[in-house]
Structure formats: C-alpha cells, structure tokens
Amino acid sequence: MEINDLTPAEERVWRAFATGAAVDFRTAEDEDPAQGEGWGPERTVRAAVLRFLLLNGPEEQGETASLKLAGARIGGVLDLRYATTERAARLRHCFFDDAPQLYGAHIRHLNLSESVLPGLTAHTVRVDDVLRFTRCRFRGPVRLDGAQVSGSVFMEGAEFAAPDAEEPVLQLNQASVGDDIWAPGLRALGRVRLTGASVGGTVNLSGARLDRPGHTALQAQNLSVGADLLAMQLTVHGRVDLRGIRVPGQVGLAFARLSHPDGMALRASSAVIGELWLHETLPIEGCVDLRRAQIELIQADPGVWPAHVHLDGLTYATLAPHEPAERRLPLLERDDDGYVPYAYEQLTASYRRVGDDHAARLVQLAKQRRLRATRAWYARxxxxxxxxxxxxxxxxxxxxxxxxxxxxxxxxxxxxxxxxxxxxxxxxxxxxxxxxxxxxxxxxxxxxxxxxxxxxxxxxxxxxxxxxxxxxxxxxxxxxxxxxxxx
Incomplete structure (x- = not known):
C-alpha cells in the first residue's frame, strides 16, 4: 500500500504511527461512539490501513511506533488472523463497521476502551501486555476462548449483547490470564463463559449485571483463580454455574442478588473455596447446589438460603455469624436429597470447634429425629x-x-x-x-x-x-x- 492511496484522515494516522503520537478525531470529550455510523470520510479509517501499520508500518529511529487512535470510524474488517505484531494498538472511542478478526494473532497490547463493535473473534489470541475493553459496547459475540494474556483483562463497565446469537456473548473458556480479570460494572445480555479458564490474580465482577432468565447466565465450571472471585452487588437473572472452581481466597457474593426461580440459581458443587461470603445477600431465588464442595468459611445469614438446597458431601470448617442451632437446622431439613446424615455431622463439628456443645447436641438430636422419619413404624x-x-x-x-x-x-x-x-x-x-x-x-x-x-x-x-x-x-x-x- 502506498501513502498516496490514503485519505487525509488515514494519512494523519499514518504519519503519527511512526512516533506513537495519538490521533483524536473527536469533536467533544463526551461524544458517543455509538453514533459513529454517521461519521463521514473525514474521520473514517479503513481497517486495511490499520492492519498494514501494525504489521509493516513505518518506524522512526529513537521512537516507539504504535497505533493510538480515538474517535474514528473503522471501515471494513480489521483482519489480523495468525499475524504477529510488536506494536501496541490503542483504538479508543472508535466505531467498528465489522467485527475484528484476531484468530491466533500475537499482539503486544490491545486497547479498545469506550469503542462500539459488532463483535470480536479472537480465539487463541496472545497478548503480551494487557487486554482492555473498558466501557466497550459489543453488539455481537466476543470470542476469546483459549486466549493467553500475560497481564490483565480490563472490562470495567463493558456491555456485551448478541440478541440473535445462541452462543455466549462473552467467551473466555480455557483462557489463561496472568494477572486479573477486572470487570466491575460489566453488563451482559446473554451467557458469559469462563469454563476452564485460569486467572493468576483476581476475578472482579462487583456490581456486574448478567441477564439470561431461564438459562445459564454465568458458566464458570473448573475456573481456577489465584486469589479472589469478587462479585459484591452482583445481579444475575439466570443460573450461576461455579461447579469445580478453585479459589483459595474469597468468593465474595455480599449484597448480591441471584435469581433463577424455576431452576438452579447457584451451583458450586465439587468446588474448593477458601471463604464463601454471602453477607447481606438477598434471599436466593432458586435452588443452591453445594454438594461435595470444600469451603473453609461460609459467611451467610440463615435467611439467605432458598427453599431447595443440595448439601450432601459439603465440607466446611466455620459458619459465620454464630447462630443458634434452631436457626441453622431448617436448612438441613430443606435438602432435596432427603435425609443427609453428613450434613448434620458437619454442622455438629462446626459448633464443637467454637465450643458450643449445647448447639452440637441439638443438631445431633435433630439428626436422630430426621432419621426416625425414614424408618419402619416399629422403629419409629x-x-x-x-x-x-x-x-x-x-x-x-x-x-x-x-x-x-x-x-x-x-x-x-x-x-x-x-x-x-x-x-x-x-x-x-x-x-x-x-x-x-x-x-x-x-x-x-x-x-x-x-x-x-x-x-x-x-x-x-x-x-x-x-x-x-x-x-x-x-x-x-x-x-x-x-x-x-x-x-
């Protein structure tokens, strides 16, 4: 591609690239990129130009070439499939006509903050630094399954929606993130998939809203997190599936609202968790499955639990806050699996650890009464x-x-x-x-x-x-x- 083929807007981006200078086409700081479809040629840059710059763009001695663009309309498909580039790409406040194709690409740094895109296909993409989608708005599926990000993935306030797609609106399954997934305030109209992902630091979904009523909203089976899974004030309409997750720190669902009235609202069976926090969480609407989970501390008021639970094989060390046995026992009686002796033994052991022998005896008495109901009349x-x-x-x-x-x-x-x-x-x-x-x-x-x-x-x-x-x-x-x- 020759520079003479460029439009004035593209020539401006071309000349800035060699020194890493920023190009901003915005007319106001609060300009909404969702209106980008109406932007004319004076602020439109072809995706092919951006691809050429990232792969073969000019360099200036003593400078770091990089793409820093804001407020532009990106025409056509930004196709970097299987490409490798050492140049950072910052495309902020931009409007994309087509979903970028980054399948198998190797990129140093990618920042699409505040941009509006019809989707993103980036299976197995490799990012050496950070991947930033802060306040992005995606109108189609974002496919990042198998991605490898050395740093963090930032998605604060990002919006994901794919009205006509059956697949997840955000796919990070089998992804590897070296640091954090930072997504407070995220909005997703559809399924978010983190199955089998590995995160070296913290996953932060505090204040996020996930809507997929009647179906799975958050699918994170076998997710491995190095520190915490924070989801304070999380709102979910749909199923939260955390089966088999590994979180040595805290799974924080304080002040959250989980609603799936006709099915499983929270599934964390076979999970290994340091602390499960349900402090001030609204009463869960739907069933909760904690079978075979291993949790050191469960912080939950008895009123948070729904009418249907599965607790067989649940192992825990401490229940907080300390409550009389009369307030904890109704939960065991609501187990959909019927009489589960292991659940009574766990509650008894929890009370004995804190020295409340009276409560421990009451739990054992309740266990014998529940067992009595399962026996023949003469034994009863x-x-x-x-x-x-x-x-x-x-x-x-x-x-x-x-x-x-x-x-x-x-x-x-x-x-x-x-x-x-x-x-x-x-x-x-x-x-x-x-x-x-x-x-x-x-x-x-x-x-x-x-x-x-x-x-x-x-x-x-x-x-x-x-x-x-x-x-x-x-x-x-x-x-x-x-x-x-x-x-």
Missing part, C-alpha cells in the same frame, strides 16, 4: 420412646425427671398400702422408697422386691414400674453408648 415407635424419655441420650436429665416422678408415684402408693411379706419372719422392714427403687432399677437390689408381694392394682403398678425401669435403663445406655462412640 422405639424412637419416640427414646426421644420422650432421654432425648436420644442428648438430654440425660430427662431420665432423672422420669425416675424421680415414678419414684414419687410408687413411694406414695406403697406407702399408703404396704404389700404383704412373703416370709414375715425373714422379711426386712418395709421401705416404700427403696421398694420402688428395687422395681425401677434393673441391676441394683436393695432386698425389698424379693421380700414383698403386692396384689391387685398394686401388683399391676409394680409391673409397670419394672417395665419403665428397663425402658429408662435401655434408652440411657443407648444414649451413653452413642456419645462415647462419637467421642
């Missing part, structure tokens, strides 16, 4: 007996209350009507209290029961006391055995 009857008498061994004082009550009944009854002695010459002096204790305690003997024989109603009472004593002894022994084996 025995369960009700254990529950009423000693609370499955977790309320041992109940046994003392029952014992004292039965002791009082028997002592009064036999104190008013002494049973006859079997052998009057050999019988000890009758004592109604110790006679009743002989009936109630199946092991200890005070020599009263074998020396006296009640009759009539009093004999029936003695049978009832013996049976009650055996039931109390059995339930106490069962509860003690359960506690000792657990310790």
């Amino acid at each position: 009857v025995w369960g009700y007996v254990q529950d009423a008498t000693v609370g499955y061994g977790f309320r041992p004082l109940r046994a003392a209350v029952w014992l004292l009550s039965l002791l009082a009944v028997g002592s009064i009854a036999y104190g008013l009507h002494h049973p006859r002695a079997l052998k009057a010459s050999e019988a000890p002096e009758f004592d109604p209290v110790f006679y009743t204790l002989d009936l109630l305690l199946p092991v200890i003997s005070f020599g009263q029961e074998g020396a006296f024989a009640p009759d009539g109603w009093y004999q029936t009472l003695s049978y009832a006391l013996v049976i009650a004593g055996w039931i109390l002894a059995t339930t106490v022994f069962t509860g003690v055995t359960r506690n000792v084996s657990r310790q």
Whole structure:
C-alpha cells in the first residue's frame, strides 16, 4: 500500500504511527461512539490501513511506533488472523463497521476502551501486555476462548449483547490470564463463559449485571483463580454455574442478588473455596447446589438460603455469624436429597470447634429425629420412646425427671398400702422408697422386691414400674453408648 492511496484522515494516522503520537478525531470529550455510523470520510479509517501499520508500518529511529487512535470510524474488517505484531494498538472511542478478526494473532497490547463493535473473534489470541475493553459496547459475540494474556483483562463497565446469537456473548473458556480479570460494572445480555479458564490474580465482577432468565447466565465450571472471585452487588437473572472452581481466597457474593426461580440459581458443587461470603445477600431465588464442595468459611445469614438446597458431601470448617442451632437446622431439613446424615455431622463439628456443645447436641438430636422419619413404624415407635424419655441420650436429665416422678408415684402408693411379706419372719422392714427403687432399677437390689408381694392394682403398678425401669435403663445406655462412640 502506498501513502498516496490514503485519505487525509488515514494519512494523519499514518504519519503519527511512526512516533506513537495519538490521533483524536473527536469533536467533544463526551461524544458517543455509538453514533459513529454517521461519521463521514473525514474521520473514517479503513481497517486495511490499520492492519498494514501494525504489521509493516513505518518506524522512526529513537521512537516507539504504535497505533493510538480515538474517535474514528473503522471501515471494513480489521483482519489480523495468525499475524504477529510488536506494536501496541490503542483504538479508543472508535466505531467498528465489522467485527475484528484476531484468530491466533500475537499482539503486544490491545486497547479498545469506550469503542462500539459488532463483535470480536479472537480465539487463541496472545497478548503480551494487557487486554482492555473498558466501557466497550459489543453488539455481537466476543470470542476469546483459549486466549493467553500475560497481564490483565480490563472490562470495567463493558456491555456485551448478541440478541440473535445462541452462543455466549462473552467467551473466555480455557483462557489463561496472568494477572486479573477486572470487570466491575460489566453488563451482559446473554451467557458469559469462563469454563476452564485460569486467572493468576483476581476475578472482579462487583456490581456486574448478567441477564439470561431461564438459562445459564454465568458458566464458570473448573475456573481456577489465584486469589479472589469478587462479585459484591452482583445481579444475575439466570443460573450461576461455579461447579469445580478453585479459589483459595474469597468468593465474595455480599449484597448480591441471584435469581433463577424455576431452576438452579447457584451451583458450586465439587468446588474448593477458601471463604464463601454471602453477607447481606438477598434471599436466593432458586435452588443452591453445594454438594461435595470444600469451603473453609461460609459467611451467610440463615435467611439467605432458598427453599431447595443440595448439601450432601459439603465440607466446611466455620459458619459465620454464630447462630443458634434452631436457626441453622431448617436448612438441613430443606435438602432435596432427603435425609443427609453428613450434613448434620458437619454442622455438629462446626459448633464443637467454637465450643458450643449445647448447639452440637441439638443438631445431633435433630439428626436422630430426621432419621426416625425414614424408618419402619416399629422403629419409629422405639424412637419416640427414646426421644420422650432421654432425648436420644442428648438430654440425660430427662431420665432423672422420669425416675424421680415414678419414684414419687410408687413411694406414695406403697406407702399408703404396704404389700404383704412373703416370709414375715425373714422379711426386712418395709421401705416404700427403696421398694420402688428395687422395681425401677434393673441391676441394683436393695432386698425389698424379693421380700414383698403386692396384689391387685398394686401388683399391676409394680409391673409397670419394672417395665419403665428397663425402658429408662435401655434408652440411657443407648444414649451413653452413642456419645462415647462419637467421642
């Protein structure tokens, strides 16, 4: 291409390129590049010219050649497929007639901030510095799957939409980012895909809004993050799929709103997370799946959880804030998988770590009651007996209350009507209290029961006391055995 073939606008860009000088066609700082379709030839630059500059543009000794362009209309397709360039490209506040093609390209630095594009195809692109889409507006799919970016990817306030496309509006699956993905305030009307991506630093989606009602809005299975996944004040209409993610730091969903009422709102099964923060998060609309996840800390008010959850295999060390067991237990009862004993054991262990043995006992009692509902009728009857008498061994004082009550009944009854002695010459002096204790305690003997024989109603009472004593002894022994084996 000869310089004589250039328009005045293109010649201006050509001459500035050799020294890396900036060319700005804007007439006002607040000019909207979305109106770029109406810009005339005085600020239109052909994509072929930009391609030639990036690949074979002039250089000036002692200067760093680079493309710095603002407020231009880019005509045609910027085709850099499989190309390699050491020149930085900064195309800010520009309007692109066609989606750039960067498939397999190797670029030093790419900045498209505040520009309006019909899409971007950049599979397996390599960027040695940073990739910047700050406040960009994309009207078609952005394909960055398999991209390798040595620095960060900036997408603050960027907008992604592809009304007629079934594919994701933003694809970063299997991408490798050396530093951060910085995208607070991002807007996406469609699916954002980060499946299998690797990010050395932080992924920041705070204040972002993802809209794809009835479908997956954020697809990030097996995402690996070196630091944190920050999504404070995130708003999502659709499914958030974080299955198998690895985040050693914090997954911050504080003040977020997750809504997928007819399906899975949040899926983080098999994830490994340092801290999951749901502080002040609005009640989640839809199901939550945390099966087989490993989380060190879960910061969540009990009111944040939805009516349907999956918790089987969820492992955690700490729950915050500290809440009474009565507020945490309803979550376990809402598990769609039914009775999940592991979930009760995890909650018990969490309370024991902070020294709240009372709450731990309540959780274990709730576990036995939930288990009782799954058993046959005869096992349920025995369960009700254990529950009423000693609370499955977790309320041992109940046994003392029952014992004292039965002791009082028997002592009064036999104190008013002494049973006859079997052998009057050999019988000890009758004592109604110790006679009743002989009936109630199946092991200890005070020599009263074998020396006296009640009759009539009093004999029936003695049978009832013996049976009650055996039931109390059995339930106490069962509860003690359960506690000792657990310790």
